[in-house]
Amino acid sequence: MVLTDYERLAALNKDHLWHPFTQMKDYINADPLIIERGEGIRLYDVQGRAYWDGFSSVWLNVHGHNVPELNQAITDQLGRVAHSTLLGMANIPAIELAAKLVGISPKGLNKVFYSDSGATAVEIAIKMAFQYWHNQGASGKTRFITMNQAYHGDTLGAVSVGAIPLYHEVFRPMLFPSHVIPYPYAYRHGGDELKVMEDTLTALRKLLETRSDEIAALIVEPIVQGAGGIVVMPPGCLREMSVLCRQHGVLLIADEVATGFGRTGSMFACDLEGVSPDLMVIGKGLTGGYLPVAATLATDEIYNAFYANYQEQKTFFHGHSYTGNPLGCAVALASLKLMEERNMVEGVRVKAAFVERKLTALKDRPHVGEIRQKGLMIGIELVRDKASREPYDWSERIGVRTSQRARALGMLTRPLGNVIVFIPPLASNEAELDAMTDILIESIISVTEGGS
Numbered sequence: 001m002v003l004t005d006y007e008r009l010a011a012l013n014k015d016h017l018w019h020p021f022t023q024m025k026d027y028i029n030a031d032p033l034i035i036e037r038g039e040g041i042r043l044y045d046v047q048g049r050a051y052w053d054g055f056s057s058v059w060l061n062v063h064g065h066n067v068p069e070l071n072q073a074i075t076d077q078l079g080r081v082a083h084s085t086l087l088g089m090a091n092i093p094a095i096e097l098a099a100k101l102v103g104i105s106p107k108g109l110n111k112v113f114y115s116d117s118g119a120t121a122v123e124i125a126i127k128m129a130f131q132y133w134h135n136q137g138a139s140g141k142t143r144f145i146t147m148n149q150a151y152h153g154d155t156l157g158a159v160s161v162g163a164i165p166l167y168h169e170v171f172r173p174m175l176f177p178s179h180v181i182p183y184p185y186a187y188r189h190g191g192d193e194l195k196v197m198e199d200t201l202t203a204l205r206k207l208l209e210t211r212s213d214e215i216a217a218l219i220v221e222p223i224v225q226g227a228g229g230i231v232v233m234p235p236g237c238l239r240e241m242s243v244l245c246r247q248h249g250v251l252l253i254a255d256e257v258a259t260g261f262g263r264t265g266s267m268f269a270c271d272l273e274g275v276s277p278d279l280m281v282i283g284k285g286l287t288g289g290y291l292p293v294a295a296t297l298a299t300d301e302i303y304n305a306f307y308a309n310y311q312e313q314k315t316f317f318h319g320h321s322y323t324g325n326p327l328g329c330a331v332a333l334a335s336l337k338l339m340e341e342r343n344m345v346e347g348v349r350v351k352a353a354f355v356e357r358k359l360t361a362l363k364d365r366p367h368v369g370e371i372r373q374k375g376l377m378i379g380i381e382l383v384r385d386k387a388s389r390e391p392y393d394w395s396e397r398i399g400v401r402t403s404q405r406a407r408a409l410g411m412l413t414r415p416l417g418n419v420i421v422f423i424p425p426l427a428s429n430e431a432e433l434d435a436m437t438d439i440l441i442e443s444i445i446s447v448t449e450g451g452s
């Protein structure tokens with residue numbers, strides 16, 4: 001018997017690939033989706049079926065796939081050099097991109113330290129904050145504050161400031177301890193935004209008043225907590241948190257890996273409340289979703305704490321083989337140029353309003369608990385009982401089943417527990433958003449009300 005190309009690849013996939021965040025026993029027993037190519041905001045599998053990329057390939061994609069301008073930027077750079085190290089030397093795109101990033105970032109962030117994933121960029125922010133205090137003789141400031149249900153990536157430092165038990169608990173014995181304050185998640189904590197915000201600020205204030213001499217930094221996903229369930233902060237909360245940190249001499253690390261590059265309707269979520277963090281972490285959308293480049297931005301004040309005679313031993317000893325990769329930096333520059341030429345950040349606000357109107361169709365459905373949205377970052381929390389907000393039991397896998405239904409209808413997405421995620425590429429036009437939200441609505445209604 002001659003195997004089709006799909007069968008051959010599926011067999012090799014089953015035999016040799018171990019997938020991230022995946023129970024392989026479930027995965028192996030279903031037909032794997034194998035992507036062959038992308039065009040616009042659609043991906044095509046090896047059997048020629050088309051799917052809307054309804055989660056931007058896990059929250060990365062900006063301009064769609066196979067974008068001529070981005071392809072060209074990589075090809076042009078490839079004709080010069082694919083990679084040269086940033087250890088003690090520079091390259092053209094890494095310099096140009098650093099200057100560009102400083103130009104669009106909240107004020108005060110003047111230095112760019114590259115790495116290759118959100119997690120590594122978080123590690124760098126943590127280590128920088130730690131050594132910043134050490135270099136100044138305040139070596140008692142070693143602890144970090146994070147927020148309940150925070151996600152900052154999967155390397156051990158990032159997991160140490162993570163607070164999602166399902167992902168993080170098993171590694172607890174390997175981690176450094178962090179202080180965890182409540183995240184203002186009104187829907188799950190009484191429903192009153194002002195009350196949950198006050199709870200968060202009170203907990204933070206208390207910690208800072210009693211322990212700021214042992215705390216290096218607070219790390220936060222600004223305005224929208226991503227992996228924790230696409231949970232939007234009450235207005236003013238981030239601003240207040242940043243003020244408290246400043247008052248108590250604790251650094252603020254903004255993890256903009258998910259929220260950066262227009263996703264929330266401004267270039268960075270911090271901009272929504274005029275917040276200037278001491279360290280800012282970016283990744284995901286930085287290269288338009290093309291190549292693995294991330295960065296940690298720092299203020300001059302942080303940088304200057306490391307700037308000394310070599311003998312003083314204040315150097316930041318950290319780096320990765322592919323830090324500042326020229327291909328990645330070149331495509332990031334091209335992506336930012338397209339974002340500007342096409343006014344994409346303003347565009348997100350218009351598109352977000354369209355999606356919001358469309359999703360009102362779900363408001364009164366019996367199993368739609370809450371529809372949360374900031375820009376083109378949308379999470380829909382499904383519940384067994386709307387009035388009591390009783391969640392579906394995790395073993396029912398309501399999110400997984402809804403996403404499977406969406407895939408059968410032609411759209412890809414990946415749930416967060418009982419929260420359905422809709423994070424379309426920023427370039428999606430209104431007709432495309434219309435088609436994608438139709439699938440989203442139909443899959444939610446058919447799975448939660450279909451009786452199967």
Ligand SMILES: *Cc1c(COP(=O)(O)O)cnc(C)c1O
Nearest residue numbers: 117118119151152153226257258
């Ligand atoms: C995805 C994400 C990360 C981790 O980024 P990777 O590139 O997957 O390592 C960190 N922080 C936030 C807020 C994220 O959403």
